[in-house]
Amino acid sequence: MTKTINLNVDLGQRSYPILIGSGLFKQEGLLDAFIGGRDVLILTNEQLAPLYLEPLQKLVTGSNVQQLVLADGEATKTLETLETIFDALVEFRFGRDCVLLTLGGGVIGDIGGFAAASWQRGVDFIQVPTTLLAQVDSAVGGKTAVNHPGGKNLIGAFHQPLCVLADMDTLNTLPERELSAGLAEVVKYGLLADAELFDWLESESAALLRRDQERLQHIVRRSCEIKARIVAADEREQGQRALLNLGHTFGHAIERCAGYGEWLHGEAVAAGMCMAAGFSERLGWIGAEDVARIRALLTRFNLPVDPPRVDPNEFLAAMSLDKKVIGGEIRLVLLKKIGEAVVTADYPSHELLDLLSERFIH
Numbered sequence: 001m002t003k004t005i006n007l008n009v010d011l012g013q014r015s016y017p018i019l020i021g022s023g024l025f026k027q028e029g030l031l032d033a034f035i036g037g038r039d040v041l042i043l044t045n046e047q048l049a050p051l052y053l054e055p056l057q058k059l060v061t062g063s064n065v066q067q068l069v070l071a072d073g074e075a076t077k078t079l080e081t082l083e084t085i086f087d088a089l090v091e092f093r094f095g096r097d098c099v100l101l102t103l104g105g106g107v108i109g110d111i112g113g114f115a116a117a118s119w120q121r122g123v124d125f126i127q128v129p130t131t132l133l134a135q136v137d138s139a140v141g142g143k144t145a146v147n148h149p150g151g152k153n154l155i156g157a158f159h160q161p162l163c164v165l166a167d168m169d170t171l172n173t174l175p176e177r178e179l180s181a182g183l184a185e186v187v188k189y190g191l192l193a194d195a196e197l198f199d200w201l202e203s204e205s206a207a208l209l210r211r212d213q214e215r216l217q218h219i220v221r222r223s224c225e226i227k228a229r230i231v232a233a234d235e236r237e238q239g240q241r242a243l244l245n246l247g248h249t250f251g252h253a254i255e256r257c258a259g260y261g262e263w264l265h266g267e268a269v270a271a272g273m274c275m276a277a278g279f280s281e282r283l284g285w286i287g288a289e290d291v292a293r294i295r296a297l298l299t300r301f302n303l304p305v306d307p308p309r310v311d312p313n314e315f316l317a318a319m320s321l322d323k324k325v326i327g328g329e330i331r332l333v334l335l336k337k338i339g340e341a342v343v344t345a346d347y348p349s350h351e352l353l354d355l356l357s358e359r360f361i362h
C-alpha cells in the first residue's frame, strides 16, 4: 500500500487536486467535499464496469447516483455517444448542479469531460483515470474531445475537472500493451523536461514492467508534476503547452496512415518521438548516441520505434492536419537535448520530406 500523494494544478479559482495512491476507492468520504450531495452520473465502459463500478459507487454519496456504461474503445469517442450521454442526463433530469464522474482511460475521460463541458453550458466533473496513460496525461489539464471522421479530437473544449483520483490499484488489471502505451507518455516527460527522470526510467525499466507499485506511483507523480506546471503556465496552449505534444505530430500521422485503432495512441507517440529525435539529430541538435538511448528505452518498454511503411507524401499530408499547424507551417516539437524540447517551424522544409524518404519510410 503506497502513501497517498496530493498534488495541485494551480489555476486560480479553477485549481484542483490530483490524488495519487493505492486503496483510494476504499477511503470513505474521499469525494464528499467535491460532490456535496449532488446528483452524479458515473460514466464508464463495459470493460471497467465489472471491475471497478461497485467499489467506486460506495465512494460516491450523491443524492441520486446513476451510471451509464458505454462500449469500449476509441470508436466510442464520437458525437453519437455524446448524444447518448445527453439523452441519459435528460432522462435522469440532471440539471446544472450535477457532477459527471469518468471512470476509465483517456477515451472515457475525454468524452465524459466534453459532455461535462457542454451539458447545460458546463457542469462539474471528476476524473478517475484507470490507465497509466490517463493517470500521467489525459486526466490532467482539461483537454476534452470527441473524434470526427476527418480526424482525432477535432471537436472539443478546455474544461478542467474538480479533482483527479488516480488509484494505483487499477493498474493491476491493465493489459500489458496498455501499460507500455502509458510508459511512452512517461518517456515523453523525461525527454521534454526532465533528464533525471529519463535516466531513472532507464535504470528502473524492469521494475516498472513488473508493475512495482512504488515506482509506478513515482512516475505518475513526476509526470503529473511536470504536466501541472506546464498547464498552470499555459492552460490553453498558446505557447509552452505544445511541448507536451512531443512525438504527436508524427504520431497522429502514424495513427491516421495505419488506420485508427491499429496502433495505440502511446505506441504511435513512441515511434513519433523516435522520428522527432531522428529529425533533431539531422538538424545537428542532438547526437546519434542520444537517439540510440531513446530507441533503446522505448524498445525496452516493448514499444515500436519506427513508423509503418507508407508513402512519404501521404505521411506529410497526414502531418499537415495537426492542430499545431499555423498558416500551413508544420510546427514540430524537437529535442535540443534529452530533457529539453522546443516547438519550432524553423527548419528547411525539404529536410522533413528527405527525412521521411531516406530514413524512415522506404
Ligand code: NAD
Pocket (backbone or CB within 6 Å): 045, 047, 048, 051, 072, 073, 074, 077, 104, 105, 106, 107, 108, 110, 130, 131, 133, 134, 137, 138, 139, 140, 141, 142, 143, 144, 152, 153, 170, 171, 172, 173, 174, 175, 178, 181, 265, 266
Ligand atoms: P482507453 O481509454 O481506450 O483505454 C485502453 C483500454 O484499456 C480500453 O480497452 C479500456 O477499457 C481498458 N482499460 C482501462 N483501464 C483499465 C484497467 N484498469 N484494467 C483493465 N482494462 C482497462 O485508452 P487510453 O490509452 O487510456 O487513452 C487514449 C485516449 O486518450 C485517446 O482517445 C487519446 O486521444 C486520448 N488522450 C487525451 C489526452 C488529453 O489530454 N485529453 C492526452 C492523451 C491521450
Ligand code: GLY
Pocket (backbone or CB within 6 Å): 137, 138, 140, 141, 143, 241, 244, 245
Ligand atoms: N496531452 C497534451 C496536452 O494535454 O496538452
